[in-house]
Amino acid sequence: MKKVFLILALLGLITSCSLDDDRVQINYELQPVVDYELPDTLVWGQRYNFKIRYVSPTSCNYFYDFDYARQDSTRLIYVFEGVYEEEMCTDTPTDTVSVYLPFETRxxxxxxxxxxxxxxxxxxxxFITDTIPVKG
Incomplete structure (x- = not known):
């Protein structure tokens, strides 16, 4: 009886799998920052959430994540969006999106x-460049 059930389960699994890929295709795009809010000074050991703004070009775009690179005291900050492909999208070149970048002064x-x-x-x-001093 167990063998029959196992064979039926395997047959059901095999026939339920489709070779058609119905998954939504997502690509990733780099978006330029248009504005940001940083404090005038940073306090050593303090945590912050910097407000970053960029323009999202279509209704199929959504905030994905930041790419953040360190080079000595310089921090390179990039905004990435995911883009749903093959969707009915509308242009939204005036939609400014605000996101928050967590930062700790180390x-x-x-x-x-x-x-x-x-x-x-x-x-x-x-790049838009800004230098912020740190208070001990």
């Missing part, structure tokens, strides 16, 4: 924040 030196702001005509990355 070092007692001035931080240089470089927010990705798009590319120039040569395809080189452009």
């Amino acid at each position: 070092y007692n030196y001035d931080y240089i924040f470089k927010f990705y702001a798009g590319e120039d005509e040569n395809g080189e990355d452009l």
Whole structure:
């Protein structure tokens, strides 16, 4: 009896699997930062949530995550969005999205924040740069 049940279960599993891929395709895009809010000074050991704003180009875009790179005292910050492909999307070039970047001051030196702001005509990355001093 157990063998019959096992064979029926396996047959049901095999026939229920479809070779058609009905999953939604998602791609990821880098979005330029248009504005941000940072304090005038940072306090060593303090945690912050920096408000970052960017424009989401279509209704199929959604905030995915930050990419954050360190180079000594410089922090390179990029905003990534997921994009649902093959969906009926509408252009929304005026929809500004606010997201929050968690940050902890771990070092007692001035931080240089470089927010990705798009590319120039040569395809080189452009950044909005701000230097924030740290108080001990």
